[in-house]
Each structure stands twice: as structure tokens, then as C-alpha cells.
Amino acid sequence: MLAVNDTEFSSAVFLLTGIPGQEDVDLWISVTFCLMYVISIVGNSVILFIIKTDPSLHEPMYIFLSMLAITDLALLIATMPTTLGIFLFNSREISLDACFAQLFFIHSLSFIESSVLLLMAFDRFVAICKPLRYASILILPRIGKMGLVIVLRGVSLIFPLPFLLKRFRYCRANVLSHCYCLHQDVIKTTCSDITVNYIYGFFLIVTVVGLDSLFILLSYVMILKTVLKVTSNVECLRALNTCVSHLCAVLLFYTPRIGLSVIHRFGKDSPPLLSLLLGYISLFVPPLINPIVYSVKNKHLHARIIRLFTHKET
Template sequence: MSAVNDTNFNSAVFLLSGIPGQEDVHLWISVPFCLMYVISIVGNSIILFVIKIDPSLHEPRYIFLSMLAVTDLGLSIVTMPTILGIFLFNSREISLSACFAQLFFIHSLAKFESSVLLLMAFDRFIAICNPLRYASILTPQRIAKMGLVFVLRAVVIIFPLPFVLKRFRYCRDNVLSHSYCLHQEVMKMACSDITVNTIYGLSTAVLTVGLDLLLIFLSYVMILKTMLNIASQVECLRALNTCISHICAVLLFYIPVIGLAVTHRFGNSSSHSLPMVLGYFNLLVPPLINPIVYGVKSKHLRERIIRVFVKGQRKTSRAPANPPWRKIPSRPQIWRSAKP
């Protein structure tokens, strides 16, 4: 009996879902998805490239932005094969091992992005509330240590989930409501007791994403209190302008994450439209919008991006003064003295 169960487990697959009822136009729907992925990958790659080659951007604010770009780039790469596979090739099947690997990277990167947004809020808090100690507090060594701690936190928290899911038996239809794998949905496909997974998933969400959001809120309360004490209205608006990009990134990330968690745990199982929309918004929109928002709002970064591409265009369009195929006849040099 055990051998039969193992065989059923090893041969089992999950079926991913695209947009129900729109299977005939999936090929046309793939066009905006492809554009979104291209813009996300190119935009975040440009930000990483410009920050790397420009020494003037090696500041804490832009180092945190590069962390955010790496995370968004990772989320795009992890979800792209399954989402485009459904809409382009109608490939819905995914093996259990591939599904567990995908959900591990999705949840790990999402946890780390939440941590990066917290670090960016801390950066704005120090820059506005304690600007004289900004350089001494956010040193490169300290930034590297904080980034490493949050990476380890995300990996350690999510690492047990694939192994726990692998021990379950899946005897249902195994049809997922998303184009990718999520832990809160995969565990419902199991024919085993998932109480431990439910408690563990809820606890980790509260202690990571929930705690990060609370600390971000408290940091902005302190920032707002400091800005209200600033006498000059111009300086207050200038300080607020430096936070707009981060506020947009926070809203784009946390609103769909919270909405998706609530609908998966307390929503009606018969309605899949809201979780589907929130799922696509959660993983596709932030990597698309973040580089655009930061590129538009950050004047210094925008100028560096324009300078890099304009300089590169000038180099490629400028022809050599004396092409090798053109021979200039030599002329005798005429020397003239300054005075006759």
C-alpha cells in the first residue's frame, strides 16, 4: 500500500489556472503580460546597471533601491515561466517538485522585499530625523549586515515549507486558482491535516510582513512629527518629496499582499476572480511600477540614467576622425614664426 501511495505521489501534478472562461483569447492576453515582464526586467536591470557604474549613487538610499530592484527582478524571473507558459503554450501542468521550488522562491523573495521596504523606511527616518548622523549610522558594512540578516530571515522561515508539503498526500483535483504556486493554496490541496501549516504560515506572516508594516508605520509617524516641527514650509515639502516614491512602493506591495492573504483564508472558495486579480497584481505590478516611480521621482537617478544612455549613444554614433578606409594625402607642413 505504501508503494502505491508513493507512486501516486510521484506521478501527481498540479494544474495551474490562467483566466477562467477566456481560454480562447489567452494568446492575445499574453501580449500585455509579455510587455509587463519586458518592462520590469529591463527597468530593474537599468537601475542596477546605473547604480553599479556610477560612484555618486553608492549611497545608502540607492543601495537599498538596488536591493529592491534585485528582489523585483527575482520575482519576475520566478513567475515568468509558468504565467507565460499558460498564456502562450497552454501548458498548465507543473510537477510537485517544481511547484514547491517556485513557492519557496516566491515567498522568500516576498519576505525579503518586505524587509527591504522596512530598511528604506529606516533610511528615510534617519535622513529626516537625524541627518547629521546619517553617514555614520548607515555605513556600507552596516547595510551589508542588515541585508544579510534579512536574507537569512526570509530563507530560514520559508525553508521548512516545501519539505512539510512534500510529506502530504494529494488526492484531490489539484487545480490551483493562480498561474503560479503559493503555500496557502497548495496546502489546501492535501488530503492530510494541515493545521500545523495553517498556524505556521499565519505566524510567519504576522511576525515578518505584519511586523515590518508596523515598523514602517511607526517610522512614518516619527517622520511626520519631525516634518511638522520644521519651520520652513519649503523644507517640509522637500522632505516629504523624498518619501513619495517609498510610500508608493509600500502601498503597491502591502495592499495586494494583505488582500490576498485575507481572501485565501476567509474568502468564499467558489469565487476566484478577486484572488486571481490580487495574485496577478501582487507579483506583476510592483516590479513594473517601482523602477518607473523611482526613475521619475528621483532627479539624481533620472539624470544619471539619461547621461549614461546619451553618452553611450554619442559614442556609437560618432565616427572616427580618420577612418582606415580613407587615406588622406600628406601635405608638407608650413612653419610660420610668430614674427616675420
């Protein structure tokens, strides 16, 4: 189906985009994405299985890690149909309702993951700055309530977006920039007044990504101040080492997403390939790398994984 210009297509479809100019190597790209999906799903599933089956890992840090793994798996499921559809079957069409549903899940899950990373930063703050109160602050009922709050927060904040998009007329080119639907990408195709969506989208970025990243930064400032007071260099490095995995997850999550938001709003003259690359990195790299980093850096988890696979071999 050809892109539609200056005609209304509110009952038609959007056209998703793979990697422009690389159609000749779509097969190899599809193999790469399939491998990424398989590794990401297996890695996160193994972490969830080990945490669930090992009672010694039923601690706040590992519960938050399991929340992160579940969110990453949900994001993979939300993007898998359209991504593999494009690269395996060249299926680019997606209905408006399906597109709105996909962007709802992608954005709400992204906000939930941002909140999970904030909770993990809070966990490290309490463990290092207030170790004697750790067990009394992060009790299981309170962690459960925290999990419920971040899910409700992510869902409720994104819930209005599909309904706001539904009332628009779409009369510009219906080709989207990615192999999945994003709110900031969809509103470019409408000929209606998008002031409300633009303001609300900016509000969401500031109040969720902005505040979460700010509180994470403040947590690490407090952690650093506490650690620097430790007289022993060994103890200082040991405390900081427990934060390395979380810092990697934070950088992998926030850096491409902030860059993508800036490009969509202010970088109209930026190379399209840059936006495309940041979009792929923001959704596909964290679920792939997070299990690897935590499996390598966390000694207890690393030992359990080795035990799991060596036990199966024997």
C-alpha cells in the same frame, strides 16, 4: 490532464490556472505579460547598472534601491516559466517538486522584499529625523550585514514549508488557482491534517508582513512628527517628497498581498476573479511600477538615466 478528484496524486502533477473564461484571448494576454516582463526586467536592470557604474550613487538610499531591484528581478524569474508557459504554450502541468521549489522562492523573496522596504523606511527615518548621524549610522559594512540578515531571515522562515508539504497526501482536485504555486493554494489540495501549516503560515504573515508594515508605519509617524516641526513649508515639502517613491512601493507591495492572504484564509465566498487579480497584481505590478516611480521622482536617478540614453544617442 484532467483534474483528479478524491484519488491520491502525490506522484503526479498540479494543474496551474491562467485566466478562466479568457482562453480565446490568451494570445493577447501572453503579449501583455511578455511586455510587462520585458519592461520590468529592462527597468530594474537599468537602475542596477546606473547605481553600479556611478560612484556618486554609492549611498545607502541607492544601495537599498538596488536590493529592491534585485529582489524584483528574482521574483520575475521565479514566476516567468509557468506564467509564459500557460499563456504561450498552454502548458499547465507542474510537478509537485517543481511547485514546492517555486513557492519556496516566491514566498522567501516576498519576505526579503518586505524586509528591504523596512530598511528603506529606516533609511528615510534616519535621513530626516537624525540627519547629522546619517553617515555614521548607515555605513557600508552595516548595510551589508543588514542585507545578509534579511536574506537569511526570508530563506530560513520559508525553508520548512516545502518539507512540510512533501509529507502530505494530495487527494483533492489538483487544480491550483494561479499560474504559479503558493503555499496557501497548495494546502487546499491535500487531505492530510494541515493544522501545523495553517498555524505556521499565519505566524509568518503576522511576524513578517505584520511587523514589517507596523515598523514602517511607526517610521513614517516619527518622520511626520519631525517634519511638522519644520517652520519652512518648502523644507517640509522637500523632506516629504523624498518619501513619495518609497510610499508608493510600500502600497504596491502590501495592499494586494494582505488582501490575498485575507481571501485565502477567510474569504471562501469571495469571487475567484478577485483572488486571481490580486495574485497577479502582487507579483507583477511592483517590479513594473517601482523602476518607473523611482526614475521619475528621484532627481539624481532621473538625471543619470537621461544622461545614459542621450549619451548613447550621440
